[in-house]
Amino acid sequence: xxxxxxxxxxxxxxxxxxxxxxxxxxxxxxxxxxxxxxxxxxxxxxxxxxxxxxxxxxxxxxxxxxxxxxxxxxxxxxxxxxxxxxxxxxxxxxxxxxxxxxxxxxxxxxxxxxxxxxxxxxxxxxxxxxxxxxxxxxxxxxxxxxxxxxxxxxxxxxxxxxxxxxxxxxxx
Amino acid sequence: xxxxxxxxxxxxxxxxxxxxxxxxxxxxxxxxxxxxxxxxxxxxxxxxxxxxxxxxxxxxxxxxxxxxxxxxxxxxxxxxxxxxxxxxxxxxxxxxxxxxxxxxxxxxxxxxxxxxxxxxxxxxxxxxxxxxxxxxxxxxxxxxxxxxxxxxxxxxxxxxxxxxxxxxxxxx
DNA sequence: TAAAACCAGTTGCATTTAGCAAGCAGTTGA
DNA sequence: TCAACTGCTTGCTAAATGCAACTGGTTTTA
Numbered sequence: 585x586x587x588x589x590x591x592x593x594x595x596x597x598x599x600x601x602x603x604x605x606x607x608x609x610x611x612x613x614x615x616x617x618x619x620x621x622x623x624x625x626x627x628x629x630x631x632x633x634x635x636x637x638x639x640x641x642x643x644x645x646x647x648x649x650x651x652x653x654x655x656x657x658x659x660x661x662x663x664x665x666x667x668x669x670x671x672x673x674x675x676x677x678x679x680x681x682x683x684x685x686x687x688x689x690x691x692x693x694x695x696x697x698x699x700x701x702x703x704x705x706x707x708x709x710x711x712x713x714x715x716x717x718x719x720x721x722x723x724x725x726x727x728x729x730x731x732x733x734x735x736x737x738x739x740x741x742x743x744x745x746x747x748x749x750x751x752x753x754x755x756x
Numbered sequence: 757x758x759x760x761x762x763x764x765x766x767x768x769x770x771x772x773x774x775x776x777x778x779x780x781x782x783x784x785x786x787x788x789x790x791x792x793x794x795x796x797x798x799x800x801x802x803x804x805x806x807x808x809x810x811x812x813x814x815x816x817x818x819x820x821x822x823x824x825x826x827x828x829x830x831x832x833x834x835x836x837x838x839x840x841x842x843x844x845x846x847x848x849x850x851x852x853x854x855x856x857x858x859x860x861x862x863x864x865x866x867x868x869x870x871x872x873x874x875x876x877x878x879x880x881x882x883x884x885x886x887x888x889x890x891x892x893x894x895x896x897x898x899x900x901x902x903x904x905x906x907x908x909x910x911x912x913x914x915x916x917x918x919x920x921x922x923x924x925x926x927x928x
Numbered sequence: 929t930a931a932a933a934c935c936a937g938t939t940g941c942a943t944t945t946a947g948c949a950a951g952c953a954g955t956t957g958a
Numbered sequence: 959t960c961a962a963c964t965g966c967t968t969g970c971t972a973a974a975t976g977c978a979a980c981t982g983g984t985t986t987t988a
Contacts, residue, residue: 590803592864594857594871595784595850601861603777605975612767622936631762634976639937661935661984670860677856678767680848685766688842689773692764699766777946794965806947811966833955833964 601648602674606633610641611650611671612678615717616698616737620664621656630695645671667721675710675717679703697744698737709733773820774846778805782813783822783843784850787889788870788909792836793828802867817843839893847882847889851875869916870909881905 590596602608609631613619619628626638633641642665645651650671656662682699685691691699702709713733718724720734762768774780781803791797798810805813814837817823822843828834854871857863863871874881885905890896892906 589862591867592862593784593802593867594854594861594863596781596803596867597861597863598853598857599777599780603775603780605771605775608771608775609768612765623934626936630765631768634978635937636939636977637975640974642937659935659985663936673856673859676852677849680852681770682766684845684849685770687845689766689769690761690764691766691769695763695765695768795963798965806949807966808948808968809946812946814965831955831964833966835965 601650606637606641607645607650608674608678608681609633610638610645611667611674614651614665614667615671615675615678618720618734620666621662622665625665667717669718669722672714672717672721675714676707679710694741694744694748697740701737701740705733713737773822778809778813779817779822780846780850780853781805782810782817783839783846786823786837786839787843787847787850790892790906792838793834794837797837839889841890841894844886844889844893847886848879851882866913866916866920869912873909873912877905885909 589600609629610625610633613625613629617624617628619625622638622642625642626633626635629638642651642653646653646665649668652666652668654664654666656664679699679702682696683703686696686699686703702713712730715724715727715730716732716734719726761772781801782797782805785791785797785801789800791800794810794814797814798805798807801810814823814825818825818837821840824838824840826836826838828836851871851874854868855875858868858871858875874885884902887896887899887902888904888906891898
């Protein structure tokens with residue numbers, strides 16, 4: 585429990601919570617990949633997180649109010665991790681980081697198509713997405729008329745994956 | 757030289773560059789505090805960075821294209837560190853991180869007034885500020901009619917400092 | 929009903945990174 | 959001539975990271 589801060593600067597305090605190489609990765613996978621269980625986060629990890637690091641980060645993020653942990657009623661050993669309002673509000677930061685990464689770093693098409701949509705959709709799309717995350721993670725009531733941003737991001741990603749796979753097979 | 761990446765995800769790649777507890781602090785001090793020399797960064801550091809860490813981060817950030825290092829013509833031992841287009845474009849990320857930190861973390865008034873102005877000014881202000889940073893760091897031509905965002909942020913900060921100092925003295 | 933697979937982590941150990949305090953050689957201004 | 963200043967470096971300890979194997983229990987499958 586780190587209760588002493590280096591300074592009261594908002595950038596610094598944000599870095600004290602999120603300034604390491606794994607915390608935002610874990611939140612990203614819960615947020616954009618809808619991974620809610622330990623094994624899902626571990627085995628589908630694009631970056632190959634180690635189980636002890638994952639356990640440590642989940643614990644820390646729960647302690648700091650970024651995630652909640654509940655028992656899964658369908659399985660005595662399963663735990664469900666959910667976003668909180670605090671982590672849902674990271675969407676604009678993710679969007680800006682994604683846009684910056686796409687501009688300056690060697691991103692892959694598959695893994696950046698969602699960042700592209702988020703960038704192009706701008707703040708109105710971010711707000712819609714955050715509202716959906718509240719439905720998914722905070723049990724907020726859902727507006728049935730709104731098309732799902734989550735589904736749109738997922739569909740765009742799967743389309744790129746399928747297209748690239750088809751192209752790879754055609755090239756063989 | 758870390759040339760192998762954990763994944764091509766833009767969030768991950770951004771974290772590989774900036775995902776530690778000091779890199780963004782150093783860039784923040786150069787950007788918002790206009791600290792251009794090693795000792796300035798070391799001695800005015802709000803968070804108390806150690807000299808070896810600062811040296812290491814400056815070196816890494818230069819290697820990765822986030823900063824440039826030039827000799828100061830006025831002093832044979834002085835080095836001038838400058839932002840690059842890549843780091844100037846972090847302004848929206850800083851703005852979103854500042855807004856998030858202000859909302860959820862125990863920020864101090866003095867150190868968050870600039871984040872507040874940046875949040876309230878929105879993207880048009882960020883663009884103006886980035887253009888000013890280009891003038892300061894990339895020797896871009898300056899538009900003499902534009903009022904300086906940098907000066908406005910600095911004035912607001914100094915005003916809060918002065919106000920709080922006066923209040924503290926009055927309370928004695 | 930017994931084996932296999934799955935569940936959220938732990939444990940032990942080696943490597944890497946962070947952090948502190950002191951020091952360094954060269955430069956500058958008084 | 960000397961004190962203050964320049965950008966770092968060194969030696970050391972503590973903490974974080976990373977890998978591989980393992981744990982005690984639960985659920986599914988043959």
